[in-house]
Amino acid sequence: MTHYVKAWILALGLILTPATLSAQEALPEAPSIEPAAASAVEAADAPAATAAAPSGLDPELYTPMKPTPGIGMPVDGGVDFQQQFSETGKQAHWINNAILVPMMFGVSLIVLGLMLWVVVRFRRSANPEPSKTTHNTFIEIIWTVIPVLILVVIAVPSISLLANQFEPAPEDALTVKITGYQWYWGYNYPDNGDFEIISNMLSEEDADARGEPYQLAADNRMVIPVGKPVKLLITAADVIHSFAVPAAWFKLDAVPGRINEKVMQIDREGVYYGQCSELCGARHGFMPITVEVLSEEKFNDWVRANGGTVKGDEAADEAEAETAANDNTTDIASAEAVAATN
Numbered sequence: 312m313t314h315y316v317k318a319w320i321l322a323l324g325l326i327l328t329p330a331t332l333s334a335q336e337a338l339p340e341a342p343s344i345e346p347a348a349a350s351a352v353e354a355a356d357a358p359a360a361t362a363a364a365p366s367g368l369d370p371e372l373y374t375p376m377k378p379t380p381g382i383g384m385p386v387d388g389g390v391d392f393q394q395q396f397s398e399t400g401k402q403a404h405w406i407n408n409a410i411l412v413p414m415m416f417g418v419s420l421i422v423l424g425l426m427l428w429v430v431v432r433f434r435r436s437a438n439p440e441p442s443k444t445t446h447n448t449f450i451e452i453i454w455t456v457i458p459v460l461i462l463v464v465i466a467v468p469s470i471s472l473l474a475n476q477f478e479p480a481p482e483d484a485l486t487v488k489i490t491g492y493q494w495y496w497g498y499n500y501p502d503n504g505d506f507e508i509i510s511n512m513l514s515e516e517d518a519d520a521r522g523e524p525y526q527l528a529a530d531n532r533m534v535i536p537v538g539k540p541v542k543l544l545i546t547a548a549d550v551i552h553s554f555a556v557p558a559a560w561f562k563l564d565a566v567p568g569r570i571n572e573k574v575m576q577i578d579r580e581g582v583y584y585g586q587c588s589e590l591c592g593a594r595h596g597f598m599p600i601t602v603e604v605l606s607e608e609k610f611n612d613w614v615r616a617n618g619g620t621v622k623g624d625e626a627a628d629e630a631e632a633e634t635a636a637n638d639n640t641t642d643i644a645s646a647e648a649v650a651a652t653n
């Protein structure tokens with residue numbers, strides 16, 4: 312009898328397993344889901360998924376900046392890199408446009424010309440008696456030396472670019488810890504009281520309302536100060552993601568159990584978009600990155616709006632507390648003096 316029951320349970324389990332699997336797969340088929348309407352599991356994964364107000368922050372301290380069309384985002388019909396706003400990005404863009412593309416173009420033209428010449432000049436009717444030559448030292452030297460020179464011309468600037476890209480951050484650089492989750496980003500500010508920003512994709516409606524590109528805009532942005540090297544520590548909580556912002560010439564993998572470090576520096580205030588760039592599961596295409604670059608002052612205001620601490624503030628607070636304490640002692644002293652005279 313128990314055998315029967317066990318067999319039935321097993322059979323039922325086998326029948327239902329594919330159904331539960333396909334149910335999980337079906338979930339991501341609704342890319343425009345409202346965070347609030349997401350499944351219980353996703354809601355649990357994304358603690359701050361709902362942001363009703365534009366930022367939910369004190370508007371006196373911070374209002375999200377409007378992006379500049381065509382800057383920090385892809386453009387229709389674009390063939391070049393995005394406009395670059397970092398030193399390394401400008402260097403890389405220059406290498407591409409001044410060295411690599413002309414070289415590729417030139418080499419392709421020379422090879423095409425040689426092939427056409429050979430096809431026409433040495434076709435069977437024009438050249439009935441083929442040459443039996445097998446070696447030509449001069450030509451062999453040339454076709455070895457020229458490619459070597461080409462590689463050297465490419466290697467010198469690209470090695471310098473590589474070195475520049477991985478230059479460590481200065482001691483006093485701001486640190487931001489970035490964590491990739493399935494499927495959103497978390498930004499921690501350990502230098503500012505370690506508050507965390509959870510960043511989810513905006514729905515098409517919300518993105519339109521804010522004048523931002525859908526599928527690139529996020530509800531809560533990563534904010535950094537302008538023109539300063541920012542040390543990004545990048546990791547992931549589940550699978551491998553990749554943090555990429557093309558206009559900042561930045562891409563680095565987010566690997567669980569490991570912290571990758573790279574400096575980001577953007578030399579112009581503005582909004583810059585990026586995307587997760589490592590296939591990380593069903594909603595990989597729906598975890599965009601929005602970076603807002605602000606002046607030091609506005610950045611500090613944004614930190615305060617998020618309940619974070621700004622270094623100068625503590626000193627000011629302490630000074631204030633000290634003056635208050637001094638006032639108290641003088642009060643007590645004068646009160647004692649009064650008491651004494653009485």
Ligand SMILES: [Cu+2]
Binds near residue numbers: 553591
């Ligand atoms: Cu991802």
